[in-house]
Amino acid sequence: MERNVAVFGAYGHTGRFVVEELRERGYAPLPLGRDLDRLRALGPRARQASVDDPASLDRALDGAAAVVNCAGPFATTAAPVVEAALRAGIPYVDVAAEIEANVDTFAHFADRARTPVVPAMAFYGGLGDLLATAATGDWAAADEVHIAYGLSSWHPTAGTLAAGAVSRDRRAGRRVRHTGGRLEYHDDALPTLEWPFPDPLGPRDVIADFAMADIVTVPSHLAVPRVSTYMTTKAAADLAAPDAQPPTAVDERGRSAQTFVVDVLVRSGGAERRAVASGRDIYAISAPLAVEAVDRLLTGRTRTTGVASAGAMFDAPDFLRALSAHLSVDLPAGR
Numbered sequence: 251m252e253r254n255v256a257v258f259g260a261y262g263h264t265g266r267f268v269v270e271e272l273r274e275r276g277y278a279p280l281p282l283g284r285d286l287d288r289l290r291a292l293g294p295r296a297r298q299a300s301v302d303d304p305a306s307l308d309r310a311l312d313g314a315a316a317v318v319n320c321a322g323p324f325a326t327t328a329a330p331v332v333e334a335a336l337r338a339g340i341p342y343v344d345v346a347a348e349i350e351a352n353v354d355t356f357a358h359f360a361d362r363a364r365t366p367v368v369p370a371m372a373f374y375g376g377l378g379d380l381l382a383t384a385a386t387g388d389w390a391a392a393d394e395v396h397i398a399y400g401l402s403s404w405h406p407t408a409g410t411l412a413a414g415a416v417s418r419d420r421r422a423g424r425r426v427r428h429t430g431g432r433l434e435y436h437d438d439a440l441p442t443l444e445w446p447f448p449d450p451l452g453p454r455d456v457i458a459d460f461a462m463a464d465i466v467t468v469p470s471h472l473a474v475p476r477v478s479t480y481m482t483t484k485a486a487a488d489l490a491a492p493d494a495q496p497p498t499a500v501d502e503r504g505r506s507a508q509t510f511v512v513d514v515l516v517r518s519g520g521a522e523r524r525a526v527a528s529g530r531d532i533y534a535i536s537a538p539l540a541v542e543a544v545d546r547l548l549t550g551r552t553r554t555t556g557v558a559s560a561g562a563m564f565d566a567p568d569f570l571r572a573l574s575a576h577l578s579v580d581l582p583a584g585r
Contacts, residue, residue: 259321
């Protein structure tokens with residue numbers, strides 16, 4: 251099996267975690283990006299490439315078995331890198347949390363992709379989708395999926411802030427939710443309520459309909475008319491602060507002290523199922539999520555091809571269990 255895996259945006263915050271995770275899994279990262287000075291620090295295998303120069307992307311992907319796109323805003327980078335991956339005939343994975351960018355990937359490439367394309371294979375969009383898929387299990391459909399994010403804090407990267415600005419501009423400042431089986435843009439105020447996170451976190455105030463990429467990934471393959479996401483008020487306030495600070499590394503892996511609980515509740519008729527994951531550092535955990543996806547794509551452990559979310563592409567319970575070194579997971583009995 252080819253071991254070269256390209257990482258576009260390898261010198262970014264999440265990209266560095268992905269490069270290191272690939273190395274630990276026995277892969278040979280090919281760092282890609284447009285900034286030559288920053289690339290030089292990543293060693294002789296680094297390759298310069300720009301999304302506005304398709305030929306440079308083709309050269310950069312020569313010899314790669316797959317590509318992981320870690321460079322946002324994905325509204326700008328996703329389509330060109332997907333196109334390059336399709337020309338090279340290799341799988342594409344990204345860590346996009348931008349709702350509209352993920353919608354674009356599904357819409358623009360669903361009929362064209364002959365190799366796997368997995369958008370939002372990260373903390374937002376990927377993890378919630380895997381948990382919702384595992385909880386839904388043998389149900390043919392569900393009435394509601396609720397995904398509550400219990401973050402101890404949220405120190406956003408520069409990439410997160412830039413991507414958020416792009417999304418706000420695309421929405422003309424409006425908010426978005428998934429209801430009635432579709433995305434709906436609105437100007438309604440977002441309500442605050444108490445969410446019963448499991449112990450040891452316990453009940454926390456959250457902002458309801460705090461839209462994340464899960465409202466794209468989950469309904470892309472699960473028959474559910476309403477997908478709601480929630481964010482702890484403290485984390486939302488950190489993100490919105492005018493002086494928001496980036497994450498600070500506190501261990502040898504470069505992770506921050508941030509902790510998280512993702513609590514997923516699926517309802518069908520009068521029945522409920524729950525799936526919960528907990529861990530540390532939402533940016534760092536995106537690396538094992540993306541690299542596990544790459545490994546499964548390259549070893550044929552997939553359920554479909556073309557453009558698909560994590561829950562559609564992979565065996566969700568098995569995928570989550572494979573992350574036990576990074577993530578604590580509690581799934582419904584039998585899953």
